[in-house]
Amino acid sequence: MKETFKIGELSVASGEKVCRNIIVPGTDYELPITVINGVEDGKVFLATAGVHGCEYPGIQALVELSQEIEPEEVCGAIVFIPVVNPSGFYGRRAYVCPADEKSTNFNHISPGDKNGTLAWKVSAFIFDEIVPQCNFHVDMHSGDIVEDLEEFIAVCATTDPEMEKFCTEVAKHTSFTHRINSHGRRELYNSSAIDRGVPGLLFERGGQGILNWDEAEKDKDDIISICQYLKILDGEPIDNSEGQIYYPRHHWGEAEHTGLFYKFVNTGDEIKKGQKIGEIRDMWGNVLEEIIAKFDARVKISPNSLGLSKGHDTFMYGSTREED
Numbered sequence: 323m324k325e326t327f328k329i330g331e332l333s334v335a336s337g338e339k340v341c342r343n344i345i346v347p348g349t350d351y352e353l354p355i356t357v358i359n360g361v362e363d364g365k366v367f368l369a370t371a372g373v374h375g376c377e378y379p380g381i382q383a384l385v386e387l388s389q390e391i392e393p394e395e396v397c398g399a400i401v402f403i404p405v406v407n408p409s410g411f412y413g414r415r416a417y418v419c420p421a422d423e424k425s426t427n428f429n430h431i432s433p434g435d436k437n438g439t440l441a442w443k444v445s446a447f448i449f450d451e452i453v454p455q456c457n458f459h460v461d462m463h464s465g466d467i468v469e470d471l472e473e474f475i476a477v478c479a480t481t482d483p484e485m486e487k488f489c490t491e492v493a494k495h496t497s498f499t500h501r502i503n504s505h506g507r508r509e510l511y512n513s514s515a516i517d518r519g520v521p522g523l524l525f526e527r528g529g530q531g532i533l534n535w536d537e538a539e540k541d542k543d544d545i546i547s548i549c550q551y552l553k554i555l556d557g558e559p560i561d562n563s564e565g566q567i568y569y570p571r572h573h574w575g576e577a578e579h580t581g582l583f584y585k586f587v588n589t590g591d592e593i594k595k596g597q598k599i600g601e602i603r604d605m606w607g608n609v610l611e612e613i614i615a616k617f618d619a620r621v622k623i624s625p626n627s628l629g630l631s632k633g634h635d636t637f638m639y640g641s642t643r644e645e646d
Contacts, residue, residue, distance in 0.1 A: 324336045326359070329451055330344055334359045337361045340356070341354075341355075341388050348436065351444060354403065354405055355401065356401070358400040358401075358402075360395070364397030364399075367456065367552060367554050369387075372403075374407065375466075377528065378538075380541050381411070383539075395555055398457075398552075403452075410428065416468055428445075432445050456514075457520065458521055460511070460548060466531065469624070472590050473527040474502060476526065477502070478516075479504040480516065485521045489521045492548055493566070495560050496560060497560055501568050511524050547560040570644050574638045577634050579610040580631045581603055581611075581629075582604070583625055585600040587624070593639060595615055599613050599614070599621070621638075624636075
């Protein structure tokens with residue numbers, strides 16, 4: 323019989339499933355977790371959601387999968403953390419961890435610090451205790467309450483070409499039509515790859531603080547397909563090799579001013595280099611900033627909020643061409 327799977331105070335025997343809250347060391351903060359430890363040896367798969375509190379489809383997908391998958395179906399082990407940021411989730415707060423005195427974007431602090439404030443301790447617990455035991459990590463996101471997005475999957479940032487190739491192949495076994503490669507650093511799945519050597523993917527599906535049941539079902543199907551590709555679950559994975567469109571070039575815009583945000587294009591629109599796609603104005607209508615497209619592209623994410631602070635994301639757009 324394979325070994326007991328341990329995470330901090332939690333021990334899950336071979337052939338056992340445990341769904342419960344665990345206390346993050348050094349805090350009184352409870353983190354919901356599901357561990358499904360199969361009888362047979364195999365890879366260990368980690369899926370996280372709820373890093374941002376109002377990104378609901380991925381959260382619901384992991385809630386349901388935690389109930390539906392049984393140990394006898396699993397070769398290896400599956401770890402689900404449906405809500406990484408419970409205080410943001412229950413407090414209905416976009417992006418931040420309100421229980422942390424610094425109240426920073428929870429996705430910008432990985433791999434955390436066990437001697438830091440609360441959010442840093444939660445992140446460090448995940449990266450010190452959980453991620454190193456895993457072979458693959460999917461982090462599930464959407465547009466929170468302030469963004470409209472066109473769904474896509476992202477391959478983790480890595481300098482290892484073999485890891486990039488492997489993650490790309492895994493991504494092709496999901497239903498996502500659009501794929502990008504990440505340029506990030508501190509996001510959960512990127513930190514898993516960069517700091518812990520664990521390959522991963524980012525799901526971006528849904529937005530505007532809405533629980534869309536069809537989107538949650540797609541997230542479930544794609545998690546199952548990845549587990550099938552990794553031979554953790556039986557069955558044939560989705561093969562989307564021919565249907566997935568790769569965007570080798572993309573841009574995340576950040577506001578240079580605090581003000582009122584007005585967009586002139588919508589998510590899914592095709593834009594041209596030099597086109598004015600948005601503005602930031604002050605309260606009296608004076609233009610503080612014009613947002614100009616840097617290249618021909620397709621808009622993947624656009625804010626739906628009127629107020630925008632300096633440093634906040636404006637548009638994310640991608641191109642299927644390397645350069646103009």
